[in-house]
Amino acid sequence: MPLPKIENMAPLPMKIIGCGRYMPRRVVTNEELEARCELPAGWIETKTGVRERRWVERDESSTFMGAMAAREALDDAGIAPADIDLIMNASGSPPRALPDGGHLIQRELGLGRSGIPCMTVHTTCLSFVTGLNVAANFLATGQRETILIVTSDISSRSLDFSQPESAILLGDGAAACVVTRAPEGDGSALERYHQVGLGDGADLTTLRGMGTTWPPNDPDTPPEYNLFYMDGLGIAAMLRGAFTSFLETLTAGLSRADVAAVVPHQANAYALRALRRYGFPEGRIAKTLDRFGNCVAASIPLTLYEVIREGRISQGDRVLLLGAGAGLCIGGILLTY
């Protein structure tokens, strides 16, 4: 069934031909964090829905994780690394200030003299959604044919344990996918993309440091500015109305039953429950929050990875990727897989 156009866009033919994932070895249990943050036993799971998460050890850099996920995605696609014509890093956290993470992943993949162009796209938790849309545009104009998108996030090294609300929620992880133009008649496409920016909420989810305003070596930079800060209630208040109209736009003319899978950002249990209130059956809402926590931009692709690997979607199925994050920013994609 043809859907009405939103934001003037025509469907962009695009096919996910491979995906990969890397999760850090170390499992961090709620017991460990409840002891560290002096919280009552069971508090974390009740409050957030997270049972455990993974945190990197020293040898698991963001670039290492991204390259591991990328190798699996390339193997899955059955293509050689040299056949990629763009490496896109779409992560919420940078490995270093410069160069951008795309070039570091290129080097880690042994492609550091290949010439393959690299770039980074950043919209915090929605970086993968934004990156996938950029990729679909490149494929549609014919500028690129085979794009590797890598999302790798580490938040465990910037947690503020005096603010358990976020410290107990966040995890590390990476995922990657290879996308290409869908052949004529194939039907796979990025059908719709919708993003809403609400910069007035910039201070509700933030890491003020690690940039030019509060540089690390400036003695005026408070050490807590180098840590993640989140005001959960403030975010919920600001997003409430905006998310409803965002979702109406993204799903206009589409019945909930037509969506084979919803792959949301794994923000927290509250956000996942809200999707049920919007009419999506629980069995179609993909969930990794319990095992991996909120992995920033990596949450959506690492959850999509499971949905694909477990055979929960088939070619031609409609899939929604969506979420909200720092910015504040709300974004989503309607895919025909």
Place this chain on the structure above:
Amino acid sequence: MPLPKIENMAPLPMKIIGCGRYMPRRVVTNEELEARCELPAGWIETKTGVRERRWVERDESSTFMGAMAAREALDDAGIAPADIDLIMNASGSPPRALPDGGHLIQRELGLGRSGIPCMTVHTTCLSFVTGLNVAANFLATGQRETILIVTSDISSRSLDFSQPESAILLGDGAAACVVTRAPEGDGSALERYHQVGLGDGADLTTLRGMGTTWPPNDPDTPPEYNLFYMDGLGIAAMLRGAFTSFLETLTAGLSRADVAAVVPHQANAYALRALRRYGFPEGRIAKTLDRFGNCVAASIPLTLYEVIREGRISQGDRVLLLGAGAGLCIGGILLTY
């Protein structure tokens, strides 16, 4: 060295309808820096071609500069801020780790509840070139109609004065432009885009800190990792052959006389002289290095701003934007203005 196949791309109709710039108030002279770095008088100009540069004062944040440049660009285009349908931050340095700079600029422009989507594109010194290409793709598929691209960079707060080679070279500044789809028959277009990634050179121009590998609060992070590092000779050695074949690809079939203006990244005097050796007449190579130094990603758009304001290009003229930067990365665009 094998380069990726040339983006056999069709021209993407795109028109620059407004531009703006903001340069910090404070002029930093060579005399001041020669005293600070204990260098002989006249050494800096001879070595780099820079006579002076601007460095921000405390009230001139990257977001403030970007918004000032954006306001001029919007006025120049004769459009209201609310008529933009995407705000793209395309800078080499972030204002903070998160949210991304696009949302911060949106808020600074008084658009923080407008819903206008925001995003960040990062390829260090070539961020504007990469961002302009992403914008052209969005316009070509019809996904966006009027895009504000903002580049704002501050390097003066991350300089290593024990390494004068880079400390004397870098300046701060911001530039912005508004792009839209060129009307049928107009002729303005992004004709070609070419980018080459060489991640094996990642450590030749780098800022290792301000990311997840060496976070600011980690006692193992050496303070110098929070400062800019550059190995000029190493970069020159790695780029030499690659730049030649890059330029051959970008200008294939085009005579030097057909290019009305070359707007290069203002890397240093050596890089600008090299362009003359490639056959471009000196009078067509736009230069701001002497007055503003190397302003990271802002160099290309703030130099383009002068070329446009001074009436050195007219509609239909061919313009080359190009450069090399951290990554290592070489990139360029051939525009019909």
